[in-house]
Amino acid sequence: SAPKTISLSGRSYQTDDWYNVPPTIASSIARQLHVQKDHPISITRSIIESCFPASTYKRYNTFFPIVSTHENFDSLGFPADHPGRSKTDTYYVNKDTVLRTHTSAHQADTFALNQSPGFLISADVYRRDAIDRTHYPIFHQMEAARMWDRKKVPGGNIVQAVWDDIAALPTHDMIVEDPNPPMHAERNPLQEGKHTHDEAEAIAAHLKRSLELVVVEIFSRAKKAAIAANPNFVDEPLRVRWVEAYFPFTTPSWELEIFWQGDWLEVLGSGVVKQDIMEKAGVPSQVGWAFGMGLERISMLLFEIPDIRLFWSQDERFLGQFKGVSENMDKLKRFVPFSKFPACYKDVAFWLRSSSSSAGGGIRANAQDFHENDIMEIVRDIGGDAVEDVTQVDEFTHPKTGRKSLCYRINYRSLERTLTNEEANEYHERVRTELVNKLGVELR
Ligand code: PHE
Known part of the structure; x- marks a missing residue:
């Protein structure tokens, strides 16, 4: 993807293919x-x-x-291969700049x-x-x-x-x-x-x-x-x-x-x-x-x-x-919870692409480089704070093909109102579509 200039918190940055800050995160920086x-x-x-x-x-x-990778990692002696530096753990604005x-x-x-x-x-x-x-x-x-x-x-x-x-x-x-x-x-x-x-x-x-x-x-x-x-x-x-x-x-x-x-x-x-x-x-x-x-x-x-x-x-x-x-x-007083709205659980199951497959330029979701945080982010980007939690409920490897299947359970529940089943379904459909588009998985 071609470099482009974006504005974050009133400053402009040149992005590159390290950029992975979703809109919900970018807009929350101001809070x-x-x-x-x-x-x-x-x-x-x-x-x-x-x-x-x-x-x-x-x-x-x-x-x-927004700081440099030097400030966040190098100045503190983090080794070059420290897992904290990976794109799956850290939001990058570009190769040298992170949240x-x-x-x-x-x-x-x-x-x-x-x-x-x-x-x-x-x-x-x-x-x-x-x-x-x-x-x-x-x-x-x-x-x-x-x-x-x-x-x-x-x-x-x-x-x-x-x-x-x-x-x-x-x-x-x-x-x-x-x-x-x-x-x-x-x-x-x-x-x-x-x-x-x-x-x-x-x-x-x-x-x-x-x-x-x-x-x-x-x-x-x-x-x-x-x-x-x-x-x-x-x-x-x-x-x-x-x-x-x-x-x-x-x-x-x-x-x-x-x-x-x-x-x-x-x-x-x-x-x-x-x-x-x-x-x-x-x-x-x-x-x-x-x-x-x-x-x-x-x-x-x-x-x-x-x-x-x-x-x-x-x-x-x-x-x-x-x-x-x-x-x-x-x-100072204890927080008094306001009534909880009903939970709405929905499951999504899918096959990861087998690791030998080389299809899909840029799509990263074969069994080897799949990372759970990618799912978390897709769900959060679509559902925002209407998602209470996301948990893996099943994992299965096909005995013949060796393909891996995962099932996640998403709990849709707003803190502020009752979600209708239609709304939850709409979120869930979008999650399913994005899992295919962004991660290249095959829905089951
Ligand atoms: N920065 C460390 C963390 O986020 C915590 C820490 C700060 C440890 C200062 C030692 C000294 O986990």
Whole structure:
């Protein structure tokens, strides 16, 4: 396809055959939910911000969502073949330009700005993904970092400086499961030659305490709201745990998980910033930590919001429930679901083209390069937020021909009104047609 110029969020871009941003995504970029007054994502952002003093942590809430692959991946040390770079996972504007997949895309530049010992960045982020009650291709993250400068701390003693700062933080009595040592030679290594063991240990302790205080704050607000809604509310003891993790730009690294409604929910990734990122940013004498937290998940457990699509609702029955909270956080209430409209399930079954077939220039859906996100996107593009979820219900390989057949179940249900069967059928017919047109499958 010939290159053409398109306009996204008021800037123009030259597209190429990497372009894969569907219209529903392009038009949602303008929403910026994290800075909309009284929106639950924005309220969640301010509660987290309140845990980090503005005098130390400078706030950045308006970084532009379209970034270079250098910012999103290369500056953070993502290898060339990292799966996160693939077109099936990431929205590309052109070969070198993406909708940011995480707020970490701004880490290197913000380190280079060097305006404060710490920072908080909140922003919309974009990932091609499955559709269900907890996944949506646009969500919001808050990134934070805290640095100490070897040239500025007394006697160049980072360890002492960090422990002094930890001593100045509030304490808490939440029970935290943290069974692993702060670093481990194979599983979660120290940056040899860049940080001493004691430095990494102190930085990790500051990071963990800072984040535990966020969890304590969120849950004390959630508990107050729960008691206001139901005076007989009995809260279960909060369970949180630190888990060893891997990110290309931190080491050692951890995730924090919260036990919620019967499952461990991952709410953030974090770690000691790799020193070469500081070096490339022109601040080689600084050492510190960074984390990236998902705002939707925190917001869902804070307000008891049952479905991630609700954040995108313009319905007053949703938005009206958060009015005035920005001015007075004590007005924070649990979300009261409005009645659910009936679900309408429809199945679609099809054969993938056998992998030996070479037909169909540009159509990608033979068994080898088929990716589920392609189906998700077709369905979402047609049904929008009237699709509650899409799940694979059957998979079958023909014993003689070796051809593979898949069956998906789509649940059409609007959050805002009852869909008629005709409407659901119309959506479903269009989905069937597009599966053939875009993916080259054969309907069964
Ligand atoms: N950017 C990472 C993610 O989206 C999270 C992260 C941020 C991890 C900062 C470490 C440090 O998964």
